Amino acid sequence: xxxxxxxxxxxxxxxxxxxxxxxxxxxxxxxxxxxxxxxxxxxxxxxxxxxxxxxxxxxxxxxxxxxxxxxxxxxxxxxxxxxxxxxxxxxxxxxxxxxxxxxxxxxxxxxxxxxxxxxxxxxxxxxxxxxxxxxxxxxxxxxxxxxxxxxxxxxxxxxxxxxxxxxxxxxxxxxxxxxxxxxxxxxxxxxxxxxxxxxxxxxxxxxxxxxxxxxxxxxxxxxxxxxxxxxxxxxxxxxxxxxxxxxxxxxxxxxxxxxxxxxxxxxxxxxxxxxxxxxxxxxxxxxxxxxxxxxxxxxxxxxxxxxxxxxxxxxxxxxxxxxxxxxxxxxxxxxxxxxxxxxxxxxxxxxxxxxxxxxxxxxxxxxxxxxxxxxxxxxxxxxxxxxxxxxxxxxxxxxxxxxxxxx
Amino acid sequence: xxxxxxxxxxxxxxxxxxxxxxxxxxxxxxxxxxxxxxxxxxxxxxxxxxxxxxxxxxxxxxxxxxxxxxxxxxxxxxxxxxxxxxxxxxxxxxxxxxxxxxxxxxxxxxxxxxxxxxxxxxxxxxxxxxxxxxxxxxxxxxxxxxxxxxxxxxxxxxxxxxxxxxxxxxxxxxxxxxxxxxxxxxxxxxxxxxxxxxxxxxxxxxxxxxxxxxxxxxxxxxxxxxxxxxxxxxxxxxxxxxxxxxxxxxxxxxxxxxxxxxxxxxxxxxxxxxxxxxxxxxxxxxxxxxxxxxxxxxxxxxxxxxxxxxxxxxxxxxxxxxxxxxxxxxxxxxxxxxxxxxxxxxxxxxxxxxxxxxxxxxxxxxxxxxxxxxxxxxxxxxxxxxxxxxxxxxxxxxxxxxxxxxx
Numbered sequence: 040x041x042x043x044x045x046x047x048x049x050x051x052x053x054x055x056x057x058x059x060x061x062x063x064x065x066x067x068x069x070x071x072x073x074x075x076x077x078x079x080x081x082x083x084x085x086x087x088x089x090x091x092x093x094x095x096x097x098x099x100x101x102x103x104x105x106x107x108x109x110x111x112x113x114x115x116x117x118x119x120x121x122x123x124x125x126x127x128x129x130x131x132x133x134x135x136x137x138x139x140x141x142x143x144x145x146x147x148x149x150x151x152x153x154x155x156x157x158x159x160x161x162x163x164x165x166x167x168x169x170x171x172x173x174x175x176x177x178x179x180x181x182x183x184x185x186x187x188x189x190x191x192x193x194x195x196x197x198x199x200x201x202x203x204x205x206x207x208x209x210x211x212x213x214x215x216x217x218x219x220x221x222x223x224x225x226x227x228x229x230x231x232x233x234x235x236x237x238x239x240x241x242x243x244x245x246x247x248x249x250x251x252x253x254x255x256x257x258x259x260x261x262x263x264x265x266x267x268x269x270x271x272x273x274x275x276x277x278x279x280x281x282x283x284x285x286x287x288x289x290x291x292x293x294x295x296x297x298x299x300x301x302x303x304x305x306x307x308x309x310x311x312x313x314x315x316x317x318x319x320x321x322x323x324x325x326x327x328x329x330x331x332x333x334x335x336x337x338x339x340x341x342x343x344x345x346x347x348x349x350x351x352x353x354x355x356x357x358x359x360x361x362x363x364x365x366x367x368x369x370x371x372x373x374x375x376x377x378x379x380x381x382x383x384x385x386x387x388x389x390x391x392x393x394x395x396x397x398x399x400x401x402x403x404x405x406x407x408x409x410x411x412x413x414x415x416x417x418x419x420x421x422x423x424x425x426x427x428x429x430x431x432x433x434x435x436x437x438x439x440x441x442x443x444x445x446x
Numbered sequence: 447x448x449x450x451x452x453x454x455x456x457x458x459x460x461x462x463x464x465x466x467x468x469x470x471x472x473x474x475x476x477x478x479x480x481x482x483x484x485x486x487x488x489x490x491x492x493x494x495x496x497x498x499x500x501x502x503x504x505x506x507x508x509x510x511x512x513x514x515x516x517x518x519x520x521x522x523x524x525x526x527x528x529x530x531x532x533x534x535x536x537x538x539x540x541x542x543x544x545x546x547x548x549x550x551x552x553x554x555x556x557x558x559x560x561x562x563x564x565x566x567x568x569x570x571x572x573x574x575x576x577x578x579x580x581x582x583x584x585x586x587x588x589x590x591x592x593x594x595x596x597x598x599x600x601x602x603x604x605x606x607x608x609x610x611x612x613x614x615x616x617x618x619x620x621x622x623x624x625x626x627x628x629x630x631x632x633x634x635x636x637x638x639x640x641x642x643x644x645x646x647x648x649x650x651x652x653x654x655x656x657x658x659x660x661x662x663x664x665x666x667x668x669x670x671x672x673x674x675x676x677x678x679x680x681x682x683x684x685x686x687x688x689x690x691x692x693x694x695x696x697x698x699x700x701x702x703x704x705x706x707x708x709x710x711x712x713x714x715x716x717x718x719x720x721x722x723x724x725x726x727x728x729x730x731x732x733x734x735x736x737x738x739x740x741x742x743x744x745x746x747x748x749x750x751x752x753x754x755x756x757x758x759x760x761x762x763x764x765x766x767x768x769x770x771x772x773x774x775x776x777x778x779x780x781x782x783x784x785x786x787x788x789x790x791x792x793x794x795x796x797x798x799x800x801x802x803x804x805x806x807x808x809x810x811x812x813x814x815x816x817x818x819x820x821x822x823x824x825x826x827x828x829x830x831x832x833x834x835x836x837x838x839x840x841x842x843x844x845x846x847x848x849x850x851x852x853x
Contacts, residue, residue: 086752094687156621212563214558280500281499345825346820347500349757349820350757352819412759413754
């Protein structure tokens with residue numbers, strides 16, 4: 040255990056207890072409060088105590104919750120419960136039958152309680168979470184329909200991302216056609232990982248080519264002599280003028296960091312491991328962690344010019360849950376004590392500020408000083424996803440650390 | 447002067463001095479920093495000191511700055527300067543020739559420095575400010591082309607708002623087709639006022655019918671036994687379920703209040719005067735002013751459920767500049783001392799928190815506690831408009847109060 044020959048195992052046991060209990064509370068929160076037994080699908084606009092404050096259904100969040108349920112069911116013994124499996128299947132039915140347009144195959148961003156669309160985004164993200172949901176269902180049910188749905192939509196996403204996105208409905212403007220957002224190759228890499236353990240030979244997709252395309256595209260966002268991850272660059276990896284070009288989202292870079300680390304392990308690439316840890320995890324912590332008031336800033340301008348997103352200095356839950364995964368995964372890869380320290384720092388901040396020890400699931404939005412600014416547990420962009428995913432992954436890694444030590 | 451027989455005239459003189467000096471600084475800020483002499487049009491992404499941090503041109507803000515320049519030129523002797531007139535005309539040329547699409551007549555939301563569109567919104571607001579700009583130019587130049595442009599676009603806006611908005615490009619969804627946002631009738635009422643002193647007989651527009659339509663539509667947003675202004679209602683004035691239906695924007699209601707007060711004066715309607723002052727100005731102050739930390743909240747949920755806009759508790763400049771106009775106009779109408787006190791309270795807050803006494807123009811964005819959270823003076827939504835408009839109108843009313851007293 041070289042440089043990490045301190046009390047990691049003992050500390051890991053404490054964090055494991057904390058995180059497992061939080062995962063239990065969090066799963067209970069969603070099981071109890073979010074199921075719409077009448078119309079199907081999941082409510083995500085939930086107050087601190089789980090009261091529904093808006094009955095809308097959100098396409099991203101339906102897909103994410105289904106996926107989360109399938110992961111809990113597959114990966115942790117104590118969640119292998121018929122109630123969780125059935126809720127995932129029922130959610131899948133609502134998502135497939137109500138939220139996906141049969142003609143365009145677009146999944147709506149939001150719908151009313153009955154599933155009638157109220158907003159359709161001109162992006163591919165609702166569809167990304169559709170693939171995750173369907174792939175997750177394919178794994179827990181072994182039914183072909185889910186695999187077919189996942190693969191059809193995945194092919195469409197690849198088409199939109201790499202060939203022609205006119206069907207997404209955004210008017211073609213010559214001066215922006217050349218922009219690339221980090222979210223797109225990142226989402227595709229995460230879908231490749233999702234499909235990795237599904238038998239998709241029949242699809243004739245060249246997954247090796249797709250994963251290396253995604254990694255190459257992600258690498259284009261490394262700028263300023265390898266020291267900064269910019270959210271938007273040109274399609275050939277050049278910086279873009281103005282605030283969109285200068286935008287950094289530390290939580291996003293760090294999330295991408297653990298996706299890359301997963302890929303590096305799969306490919307057994309030392310070079311990619313180093314890039315993931317140093318450039319996508321350590322660096323964004325350096326420029327994204329608020330030195331004065333702790334917590335990750337949401338947006339940072341690479342030249343310290345004024346960010347235009349009003350919420351730039353707020354502390355959101357997901358950069359923190361993503362950083363917990365990233366630093367723990369980095370520690371588990373390289374056994375570097377500094378990553379363990381960062382994991383503890385971020386986790387301690389989260390447990391002091393975001394976690395609700397009474398009702399489960401985290402608060403989502405703090406002001407810069409760390410005070411809860413919205414008492415909601417869920418909303419149009421926050422559902423059953425980042426928190427349980429992070430707690431699940433951290434529980435797995437911490438369990439391994441504890442067990443390794445005991446052997 | 448009945449209940450206002452306190453030291454109003456003396457206080458008015460002090461506020462007049464403060465506000466006139468601020469208007470001078472603010473106009474100087476925009477004249478000095480925002481003109482793009484190379485490509486035409488106005489930069490609005492400006493730092494505290496006026497440095498351009500993004501060269502994009504924004505459709506709303508081009509139109510607003512042109513209009514503001516024409517108002518300054520027309521209404522205040524010391525701004526009747528060739529430089530201001532020429533800048534307005536040059537800006538108008540850029541807006542007409544670059545930002546308006548010749549086929550669809552849509553004005554883009556944003557463009558690059560050269561005027562090549564980068565984003566087109568599926569709303570009618572860029573076009574509203576286009577009409578204001580063209581009408582303003584028609585008044586200061588007497589040239590027919592501007593009047594023609596203003597009227598053609600105004601007719602299109604009326605068509606979109608009242609008959610058919612399919613050309614705006616939003617997909618028709620059965621479950622949202624019936625929603626009405628306060629901004630639409632409010633903008634139309636403000637355009638009616640803008641066109642009031644332009645000879646538009648040739649247009650054959652029935653302006654009396656349009657103004658009464660707009661006022662009726664605005665009244666539909668008065669809900670909860672006349673105590674609350676809701677931002678979104680159905681087309682027949684019913685509440686909408688969920689957070690969009692519960693949304694209140696106090697600054698917006700108050701801005702609408704002084705539009706209605708103007709209309710009431712025009713129509714000599716006592717009933718509309720009362721509605722404007724009590725329901726659109728006094729009430730939104732009561733539920734919108736932050737009792738603990740001062741300043742207007744940006745969004746408030748009518749049932750105190752969690753607002754979903756992350757910036758809900760921030761203090762933005764424009765609700766404060768609008769409230770300065772509204773309370774001063776209310777005072778000038780009814781001579782009620784409480785309105786004078788409110789005018790002073792809001793103005794004092796603004797001068798303690800938003801105003802930059804060194805460089806001119808206000809900061810735009812404070813956190814809940816009143817600390818500047820973005821050091822920019824302008825951006826994609828903040829240009830040369832709310833601040834100079836408010837200072838101009840307040841200067842005019844305060845001058846009248848001071849003069850009336852001296853007579």
